[in-house]
Each structure stands twice: as structure tokens, then as C-alpha cells.
Amino acid sequence: MTAPIIFAIPKGRILDEALPLMQAAGIDPEPAFFDKDSRALMFACTDPSVQVIRVRAFDVATFVAHGAAQIGIVGSDVIDEFDYSELYAPVDLDIGHCRISVAEPAELAASDDPRSWSHVRVATKYPNLTRKHFAARGVQAECVKLNGAMEIAPLLGLSSRIVDLVSSGKTLKENGLVEVETIAQVSARLVVNRAAFKTDARIATLVEKFREAANA
DSSP: OOOOEEEEEESSHHHHHHHHHHHHTTOOBOGGGGOTTOOOOEEEBSSTTEEEEEEOHHHHHHHHHTTSSSEEEEEHHHHHHHOOTTEEEEEEOSOSOEEEEEEEEHHHHTTOOGGGOSEEEEEESOHHHHHHHHHHTTOEEEEEEOSSOGGGTTTTTSOSEEEEEESSSHHHHHTTEEEEEEEEEEOEEEEEEHHHHHHOHHHHHHHHHHHHHHHO
8 A cells, every 4th residue: 555645834924825825725624723722743634645744944944854744835045944855845835924034133233334244143943044145245143042032132132133034024013123124025935855756646646736725
């Protein structure tokens, strides 16, 4: 019996926008998937050849890159941060739009010029992406790795600046921060394991279904 395809979907902001595309591609999870009180992580679908796992966004990339899942949805920010060679992103799903930005306290920004930076201390959950961005500008970046609550790092003296996802900018504003530089625009992508894509025709079929759904 052929093993089911494991489809990895992130918790959080992308999920609601991704569900219509998943359903258009024939991936319709069981009712328990929609139960907010459920602590289950793996779910059956109406198509018995597919199972869905719901994990943290950063973990989607790892599950798919290492072949534990064969296909999934994740933001381009995560893809850029990990840069897994085994990860292939064939479809921009045109959802989950936001940006990765550098932000700093408003009072610092009033007299600051990012073009003059030679060294920055930054709190971020994207240390690899951040270092790469600043290195391309000849700026040395000292990164303090945080998984959340980046906005209070400057207030508490942990770093002078942050690099984080920004959507509306409301959270930055409420914590006295302003954007001073945009590193990248972000959207959600369909990702597949390269080996699975080459050896399992079902993966290629799903990719085409998602491409059609995203273009509809």
C-alpha cells in the first residue's frame, strides 16, 4: 500500500488564507482540524492518500526539507532564513503578504541614517537572513536570536534595532518603533521536497492543482 502524502501547514496567520487554496487542490482536512481546542497535530483528509500536519511555520520548512513531509505551505521569509537545498518552492500562492523590516526606536530614527551604519546589534528570529542582508551592504550585524517579543528588545537595552515581520505596523507603533529599512517582501509559497517531487507523481499533480488555484 502506498504511503500517504504528508502535507505540512503552518499555524497562525497564513492558515486562514491557505485553506481555500488547499480545498481547491483537493486537500480538505477532517472536522477535528478546525477544532480550536484540539491539540492533535496530524489529521486525515477527505482524500485518504493525504494527511495534514499542523506545525510552527519554521518547522514546515524543516519537515519538508528532510522528507518527513513531502509538501507544505510556508512564508518566503522562512525559506530564505533556512535556505535548505532540498526545499523547492514552485508556486507563489499570493497570500500571507507582509515584509521583513529593520525597525528602531522613533527617537533614534529621528536623527539616524541607515546608510552610515558599519555595525548593528539586532534582535531577530531571522539571524541568517539578517546577517546576509547587512553583509551585502558591508555592515557587520550582531544578531541576538529571539523567537518573539522582539519589539521590547530596544526598550530593555538588549539591542538597538530589530528585524521582524511587519504587516500593518501597529505593533511597532504601539512599542515606540518605526521602520527604517525593508529587507524583503514576503508571501506564502508552496514548497516540496525535491526528491519526492522527482519520484512521486502525486506531488507533481498537487503542485499543478495549487498553481491553478493560485492563478484562479
